[in-house]
Amino acid sequence: MDITFIRHGHAEHLLNYPKELNRLHPGLTEQGKKQIVSLRKNINIMPHDTIVVSPTKRTLETVELLMTNEHNGAVISPLVGPRMYPQDPKFAPLGCDQIYSMAELSLLYPDKQYIDVGLEAWEESINQMNTQQFT
Incomplete structure (x- = not known):
């Protein structure tokens, strides 16, 4: 079995770095979309x-560009995505790392499937979970 990890293409919160890091739900830039189209030519899904x-706009846009018409789709889980280290509980999470709630996803992506393992990860994402819960 092969496992491939892909982040996302260049996103809007990086256009005016670091001033845009608190932008809520940044999507891909045109550059980011081109990066993913180029990547799709070099990997075999x-x-x-x-x-x-992960349930962020930029990652959902990335997967939409990676999938071909014959692919069955993707499943969304708040348990995948970057975990910042060291995660100091005194720091407020960046706006760009806020995930979509299940209610938002059901409106924006009604055809997507979700992986729900019963944790409260949909409320806070893995970037906001305390270390013990994340472990």
């Missing part, structure tokens, strides 16, 4: 492959 994506 098969129709039966499982794609797990």
Whole structure:
């Protein structure tokens, strides 16, 4: 079994770095979209492959550009995505790292499937979880 980790293409919160890091739900820039289209030419995603994506706009846009028409789609989980280290509980999470809630996702992406393992990760994302819960 092969596992491939892909982040996302260049996103809007990096246009005026670091001033835009608190931008809520930044999407891909045109440059980011071109990066993903170029990446798609260099990787082989098969129709039966499982794609797990974090519930952020930039990652959802990335996976949409990576998938071909014959692919079955992706599943969304708040348990994937970057975890910042060291995670100091005194620091407020950046706006760009806020995930979509399940209610927002059901409106924006009604055809997507979700992985829900019963944790409260949908409320706070892995970047905001305390270390013990994350572990």
